[in-house]
Amino acid sequence: MIDRQSHWQNVYATKSDAELSWFQPAPALSLSLFRQLDPRPRSALDVGGGQSPLAGELLALGVQSVTVLDVSQSAIERSKQRLGELARRVHWLESNVLASPSLDKVDLWHDRACFHFLTDGAQVRSYVQLASRTVTPGGHLIIATFGPQGPERCSGLPVQRHDTASLALSFAPAFELVRSAHETHQTPWGKPQEFVYAVLRREQRSQGSRGPSDSQA
Ligand SMILES: C[S@@+](CC[C@H](N)C(=O)[O-])C[C@H]1O[C@@H](n2cnc3c(N)ncnc32)[C@H](O)[C@@H]1O
Known part of the structure; x- marks a missing residue:
């Protein structure tokens, strides 16, 4: 059993950006x-946000409420320092996404290179249930993982590689695939890594509401 918090605390406490394979400026x-x-999201959550600059970019694009969730306090501290004054406008949550944290509803759930650490079905189900409870009807997920030709490990941990179909299947039926994209990420030391991105939409009806044919009764 991996102690995820210790692993990631250690990573961010001991490695510079140039030593993190997933780093992207x-x-x-x-x-x-x-x-x-x-519609354009008014609120966003970056799951396993690490030291990514995404939170600041989303604020600059007009997203009103931005939350970064990460299991590593040292990642959060690093991200705060990088953002400077802007960090005060971000909600920071030190938490394990697999521990079913209590989350406010958001229009956008973003995850780059965190979901792929979920290597068994129970973990995936727990993650998808949390995303289903958290993303507003009509809201979106952007999930990025290593692709079929990507590495089998990330940060020394085993990963589940995905293609577009397996990402769509993982999140169905609560979410439907809208589009996908591929990226060849270059690690800071110039090694190419295949990533697959899936954009998925939360079904419009909230659970328990009536379907279109019922609503005319
Ligand atoms: C490979 S890094 C990617 C960081 C960032 N998303 C990016 O694209 O630069 C994975 C991140 O997920 C976080 N993480 C891993 N497992 C997690 C979990 N179960 N709950 C919350 N965060 C987790 C790690 O601390 C790390 O910051």
């Missing part, structure tokens, strides 16, 4: 997919 593809969302 700008989350270009995430932002490009964000710009295509309809």
